[in-house]
Amino acid sequence: MNQDYIIADAWSIIEEGFDKERVKSSESLFSIGNGAMGQRANFEENYSGPTFQGSYIGGVYYPDKTRVGWWKNGYPEYFAKVINAPSWIGIQVFINDEELDLNSCTAVDNYKRELNMKEGWHRRSFEATMPNKMKVAVRATRFLSMALDEVGAIKYEVTPLSGDAKVKFIPYLDSGITNEDTNWDDKFWNTTEVLSEGSQAFIKAHTMKTHFDTCTFMECSLEYDGNKVDQKPEERTEEKWVGHTYTQETAQGKTTVLYKFGGYTVSRNHKPGELVDAAKSVLRQATTAGFEAMLKQQAEAWASIWEMSDITIEGDVKAQQGIRFNIFHLNQTYTGKDSRLNIGPKGFTGEKYGGSTYWDTEAYGLPFYMSTKDQLVARKLLKYRYNHLEKAIENAKKLGFNNGAALYPMVTMNGEECHNEWEITFEEIHRNGAIAYAIYNYYRYTGDYSYIPEMGLEVLIGIARFWHQRASFSEHKQKYVILGVTGPNEYENNVNNNWYTNYIAKWCINYTLEQLQKVKDGYSEDYERITGKTKLSPTETEKWKKVADQMYFPYSEEKGIYLQQDGFLDKELITVADLDKKQRPINQKWSWDRILRSPYIKQADVLQGFYFFEDHFTEEELEKHFDFYEPFTVHESSLSPCVHSIQAAKLDRMEQAYAFYLRTSRLDLDDYNKEVEEGLHITSMAGTWMSIVEGFGGMRIRNDKLSFNPRIPKQWKSYSFKINFRDRILKVHISKERTVLTLDAKEEMSLRLNGQKVVLQPGTATEV
Incomplete structure (x- = not known):
């Protein structure tokens, strides 16, 4: 209960x-x-x-x-x-x-x-x-x-x-x-x-x-x-x-x-x-x-x-209370005034996780702050990581990496790694990918490219160097593999070829190569400064590309799905529905040994990749992977329900999307994980915001423009939210009958709604 x-x-x-x-x-x-x-x-x-x-x-x-x-x-x-x-x-x-x-x-x-x-x-x-x-x-x-x-x-x-x-x-x-x-x-x-x-x-x-x-x-x-x-x-x-x-x-x-x-x-x-x-x-x-x-x-x-940041929900007071509670605590935790500060997973509400900075900021927090503040606030969050680049290089060096390879810490206050669980400190290296993804996400959303030549490209080079060195060539597979990792699913430690980690490693390298070319073409002085400072050569980038081009991904031909990691199908595949409720939550009832041998997934792992890189996959592929992995997911991470809510909404499974939304928005209010007395889950609250705006609202950036594909849970009469997109304020009001878009800007703006082009005029409401 x-x-x-x-x-x-x-x-x-x-x-x-x-x-x-x-x-x-x-x-x-x-x-x-x-x-x-x-x-x-x-x-x-x-x-x-x-x-x-x-x-x-x-x-x-x-x-x-x-x-x-x-x-x-x-x-x-x-x-x-x-x-x-x-x-x-x-x-x-x-x-x-x-x-x-x-x-x-x-x-x-x-x-x-x-x-x-x-x-x-x-x-x-x-x-x-x-x-x-x-x-x-x-x-x-x-x-x-x-x-x-x-x-x-x-x-x-x-x-x-x-x-x-x-x-x-x-x-x-x-x-x-x-x-x-x-x-x-x-x-x-x-x-x-x-x-x-x-x-x-x-x-x-x-x-x-x-x-x-x-x-x-x-x-x-x-x-x-x-x-x-x-x-x-x-x-x-x-x-x-x-x-x-x-x-x-x-x-x-x-x-x-x-x-x-x-x-x-x-x-x-x-x-x-x-x-x-x-x-x-x-x-x-x-x-x-x-x-x-x-x-x-x-x-x-x-x-x-x-x-600017309110979300209204008509007809469902518990859902309304949930989202406002989440938005309230996000704004209490981080105001964007001080670029030396970041967002702790417990904020100012408890001591668990040390109040430090995790990959949660880049993966979950950034979209909220980009959309509800001005872009300077989001840029400060990215500047925080640039300021810690030298420490990230030091962190990698301590683990045996060289040549300026950077491993951003799992947990930090000042850029130094300070997490003391080896399976996370050494192995949960996918966090490096979230830092690079945030740079991509920031530019995609704000249109502000200046961060990349000024700061971001150096960060990307350090990350690409890390992935190049962390991958090893398998003679047996004739592919590059990444061994001994923990993916987003922390109920699996020391696995080989976690699909999400391998996928984001390949993406990071390719994205860095793209940005190198772009900066070379358009910002030659910055390019000379950065390549001189990092001593980057074409020979080195060719080696990176070889790793990206030949990365191995575990796949099951029989099931037609990417496997979470090598050997996932060797597990005894009993779904959560068939698990005795008295055994939940398993992280409080089972030994760690038993959890590691089980098929149970703490949070979105393969599906985290499908969330970040949804344009790389068809909806049919998403559906197939969602249907396979969600039944094994115990959602014992606060970051799990929001991603699943977004995915379920995309698949038009609104009952499931709504259930996940209620779980993420009321995670603490209803104490789903039986641990609220330790403090609140601040970064998952940003995921709750995403589950409405990106999930039900279907907001995406497509071809450099906003796109919406709105849906509404049957329990709601209407909902609305505002976003700041490139210094233009857009209010979106969605009901069962129509979508109303109101633009607060100096000039017109075009976007796509349900695939159709819509041109909005300043100060007028456009009904569709």
């Missing part, structure tokens, strides 16, 4: 009723972020029950030493982690000197949480009966400012319901925090100074090893019955903690409010010696504006984001 406690609502994530078993899941689901920092939805007041505390700062990480046995050659020395940062949200709350703790209250009534996605805030309200018999109503509203991205704000309201009460707040900062996920229980933070100045407090700390200097700060004020209370707080400082005490005699039915502004200034953006001054500056801006004005500013910032 999937979880089913989130109330269906078009614009909000809502939980009603307090259940201790759900606290950790809700901490993930109600997480907030602003691109620069983020936090799990932990309670502001202390909670003694099971909880997963988490506050994170973009780009601040720790190199946790790898745990590895005897075989260390080429192994990454560390696994980088976005670490739990000093906390600024904490507020101890005392009613008549007894601490408010929902874990020990005798009753918690009218409990409600809301994550308002339209305006970007989180609110919790409840009525609590405490052991001392006092009953209080609490309402806590919190947001991380999109406008001032170093600061967040809390409005914490307490109303005594069963008599007058002394209400005491102790807002605090705490740098004595630990990570849930650590290899050696290292100390990640060193606290250097704890300061308290009137209503403000600061903790200066730096990360060990990486030495990111941070200042965690707060400023608080009190209000009673709508009026500001001028009260100098009592100060208490400890080695890693600072708190301010505010006390207010509160009449029954009257409300005492604590306003708390807090956040981080970091040496990534300021000089280390100026962090406290920078904190005071941003606090001055926040407190001058005040909570309500900043909340209004937050709503305006989100209105601007939604104006």
